[in-house]
Amino acid sequence: MSLSFENVTLGQRVLFGYGRAARNLSAEAERLGARRVMVIAAPPEAEIAERVTADLPVVLRHSDVRPHVPVEKAEAARAAAAECRADLLVCVGGGSTTGLAKAVALTTRLPIVAVPTTYAGSEATNVWGLTEASRKTTGVDDAVLPAAVVYDSELTMSLPVDLSVASGLNAVAHCVDSMWAPRTNPINQAFAMEGLRAVADGLRRIARKPDDVDGRDAALHGCYLSGVAFTSAGSGLHHKICHVLGGAYDLPHAQTHATVLPYVLELNAPGVPDTAHRIAGALGSATPVAGLNDLRWELEAPRALADYGMRREDIPEAVQLILPYVPPDNPVQVGAEELTDLLTRAWAGEPAQDRKAA
Amino acid sequence: MSLSFENVTLGQRVLFGYGRAARNLSAEAERLGARRVMVIAAPPEAEIAERVTADLPVVLRHSDVRPHVPVEKAEAARAAAAECRADLLVCVGGGSTTGLAKAVALTTRLPIVAVPTTYAGSEATNVWGLTEASRKTTGVDDAVLPAAVVYDSELTMSLPVDLSVASGLNAVAHCVDSMWAPRTNPINQAFAMEGLRAVADGLRRIARKPDDVDGRDAALHGCYLSGVAFTSAGSGLHHKICHVLGGAYDLPHAQTHATVLPYVLELNAPGVPDTAHRIAGALGSATPVAGLNDLRWELEAPRALADYGMRREDIPEAVQLILPYVPPDNPVQVGAEELTDLLTRAWAGEPAQDRKAA
Numbered sequence: 001m002s003l004s005f006e007n008v009t010l011g012q013r014v015l016f017g018y019g020r021a022a023r024n025l026s027a028e029a030e031r032l033g034a035r036r037v038m039v040i041a042a043p044p045e046a047e048i049a050e051r052v053t054a055d056l057p058v059v060l061r062h063s064d065v066r067p068h069v070p071v072e073k074a075e076a077a078r079a080a081a082a083e084c085r086a087d088l089l090v091c092v093g094g095g096s097t098t099g100l101a102k103a104v105a106l107t108t109r110l111p112i113v114a115v116p117t118t119y120a121g122s123e124a125t126n127v128w129g130l131t132e133a134s135r136k137t138t139g140v141d142d143a144v145l146p147a148a149v150v151y152d153s154e155l156t157m158s159l160p161v162d163l164s165v166a167s168g169l170n171a172v173a174h175c176v177d178s179m180w181a182p183r184t185n186p187i188n189q190a191f192a193m194e195g196l197r198a199v200a201d202g203l204r205r206i207a208r209k210p211d212d213v214d215g216r217d218a219a220l221h222g223c224y225l226s227g228v229a230f231t232s233a234g235s236g237l238h239h240k241i242c243h244v245l246g247g248a249y250d251l252p253h254a255q256t257h258a259t260v261l262p263y264v265l266e267l268n269a270p271g272v273p274d275t276a277h278r279i280a281g282a283l284g285s286a287t288p289v290a291g292l293n294d295l296r297w298e299l300e301a302p303r304a305l306a307d308y309g310m311r312r313e314d315i316p317e318a319v320q321l322i323l324p325y326v327p328p329d330n331p332v333q334v335g336a337e338e339l340t341d342l343l344t345r346a347w348a349g350e351p352a353q354d355r356k357a358a
Numbered sequence: 359m360s361l362s363f364e365n366v367t368l369g370q371r372v373l374f375g376y377g378r379a380a381r382n383l384s385a386e387a388e389r390l391g392a393r394r395v396m397v398i399a400a401p402p403e404a405e406i407a408e409r410v411t412a413d414l415p416v417v418l419r420h421s422d423v424r425p426h427v428p429v430e431k432a433e434a435a436r437a438a439a440a441e442c443r444a445d446l447l448v449c450v451g452g453g454s455t456t457g458l459a460k461a462v463a464l465t466t467r468l469p470i471v472a473v474p475t476t477y478a479g480s481e482a483t484n485v486w487g488l489t490e491a492s493r494k495t496t497g498v499d500d501a502v503l504p505a506a507v508v509y510d511s512e513l514t515m516s517l518p519v520d521l522s523v524a525s526g527l528n529a530v531a532h533c534v535d536s537m538w539a540p541r542t543n544p545i546n547q548a549f550a551m552e553g554l555r556a557v558a559d560g561l562r563r564i565a566r567k568p569d570d571v572d573g574r575d576a577a578l579h580g581c582y583l584s585g586v587a588f589t590s591a592g593s594g595l596h597h598k599i600c601h602v603l604g605g606a607y608d609l610p611h612a613q614t615h616a617t618v619l620p621y622v623l624e625l626n627a628p629g630v631p632d633t634a635h636r637i638a639g640a641l642g643s644a645t646p647v648a649g650l651n652d653l654r655w656e657l658e659a660p661r662a663l664a665d666y667g668m669r670r671e672d673i674p675e676a677v678q679l680i681l682p683y684v685p686p687d688n689p690v691q692v693g694a695e696e697l698t699d700l701l702t703r704a705w706a707g708e709p710a711q712d713r714k715a716a
Contacts, residue, residue: 005375007371011369016363017363186583189552194552
């Protein structure tokens with residue numbers, strides 16, 4: 001079968017360096033000709049943000065950041081940006097902080113320079129999200145893609161191991177799910193597999209020694225690759241399942257991803273043996289599910305949906321909610337039976353296993 | 359040692375599909391709102407170009423294409439573009455054709471959609487080149503990067519095996535040399551290794567069966583990855599050597615690259631054992647030089663600089679010409695002695711070998 005695909009590469013500059021955030025940020029602001037910088041950082045990152053933006057012409061420090069970008073918070077930030085006549089947005093923090101900067105850029109068209117402090121990967125995408133009355137709207141607009149990303153793993157040193165693991169496993173899910181997502185292709189697959197290799201290696205080192213610089217560097221550059229792969233490939237079965245579960249049962253984002261992934265891999269791997277082999281290789285294992293299980297075991301990853309408040313009797317409803325979202329080109333057919341089995345085992349935390357190709 | 363790098367990703371759309379060039383080209387022209395298309399294609403590609411552009415609003419077909427883009431040819435094409443009030447350049451062909459379109463875009467700022475028929479990789483870069491009085495000038499400008507690339511391996515089916523091999527080995531050189539080029543980083547290395555894997559696999563299939571669609575697809579998407587890696591990483595030792603040799607002794611481009619590469623790999627591999635291991639893996643071999651030799655043997659690749667008109671007595675001068683261009687951060691130290699040895703062996707076609715790490 002001949003190869004047919006479309007791939008959109010988003011233009012973006014990345015500056016990566018331990019302890020270099022302030023320097024790299026200054027260089028970028030200058031390159032962009034910024035004279036009035038609005039810094040967005042939540043209170044826990046206020047100190048880091050102040051340190052790395054010390055040399056910038058800051059006109060406003062905005063700290064009112066909430067998860068999922070509530071629309072009223074977005075509007076307040078947009079008004080603040082207009083009032084201070086900002087010409088550049090600099091966001092320092094995790095996915096919620098980057099998300100707020102994107103919401104401002106969406107209407108103001110201001111450029112963003114992002115300084116991530118977690119492994120969320122949002123800084124590599126042109127996807128924005130807003131929440132109004134508990135309902136999340138997402139969209140795609142190149143104006144929200146940060147012009148530049150400044151990565152400095154020194155800023156992630158204080159991220160506790162459990163949060164590093166949760167955030168990093170989210171990046172692992174981006175990589176694995178990209179391999180069969182709707183727009184998967186040889187280009188984003190190359191990113192996904194290199195991202196998986198780097199994140200897995202980085203997380204293993206961090207779990208053993210939280211201040212391992214090489215480990216932090218690997219996790220951080222791997223999470224960038226995972227974001228690039230994911231934004232190019234789109235959401236596969238795993239992300240569809242987690243999106244529905246998170247919305248319907250108020251399950252925690254990262255933990256849901258960490259718990260569900262092995263079962264999606266178990267289900268899909270037999271339908272794409274070459275891909276399964278590549279995933280195993282990136283995890284340093286002979287088979288993919290065993291490789292992911294080993295990684296999760298080393299990292300003491302979340303194990304069962306039951307631990308996060310989902311009830312066994314929710315499963316039939318969840319199956320019905322997920323069914324319409326199953327991607328039509330998923331490598332194996334997924335009906336109510338497969339989903340029921342998957343959710344039942346993920347709920348109980350029954351170990352996922354490598355299955356034979358059909 | 360902590361990781362420090364800058365990576366610039368160029369935004370570009372790729373449409374890939376066997377037999378889909380006409381369709382994909384129409385979609386791109388429409389997306390760009392083109393109403394007056396100037397088609398650039400050399401006479402050997404005239405028929406292909408006419409076929410794939412049949413549905414476009416073509417106002418001019420320009421066929422005066424020469425290697426290395428002589429400046430007077432560029433000026434004639436620019437004048438033609440102005441006269442016909444083109445709003446889109448579509449180039450169909452190899453590196454010289456893409457190069458002429460870039461020369462027009464450089465001054466007119468017109469967008470380009472490239473339809474490559476070889477593995478040159480120029481369509482993935484923002485580098486332009488012009489030749490005046492036998493002197494080549496090159497530069498970098500994002501305006502010359504094609505907005506979109508339409509890949510259709512059906513168009514490469516008529517490329518003879520020896521030209522496919524020469525062009526493909528040029529892509530192999532892009533990948534290998536990217537691993538120690540001045541701006542090498544984990545991001546362009548991921549592209550380079552995936553490109554190497556795909557091109558090597560594709561060329562092997564093409565050598566066995568010239569109309570193998572999977573092989574043509576692999577070589578073509580691999581050459582795109584090689585172009586992306588190379589434009590991001592820059593020229594390493596290999597490209598510096600070949601650039602000097604090509605200019606000073608009028609050696610053929612692709613053959614020079616194909617001949618010199620194993621000796622650069624032989625020299626550099628011991629200085630970067632992890633990289634050497636990755637190169638070997640991408641070539642499906644236990645060690646890198648043996649892997650490259652095997653590939654070259656299967657492809658009946660060019661073997662010795664002596665076969666292309668270089669004289670043994672040219673070597674001392676060549677060494678002196680190359681020395682100033684040796685990248686300061688090359689993984690092993692390269693002086694007159696190393697270059698003399700390298701050129702002497704490449705001149706004679708003495709087999710390159712894997713050396714032990716220092």
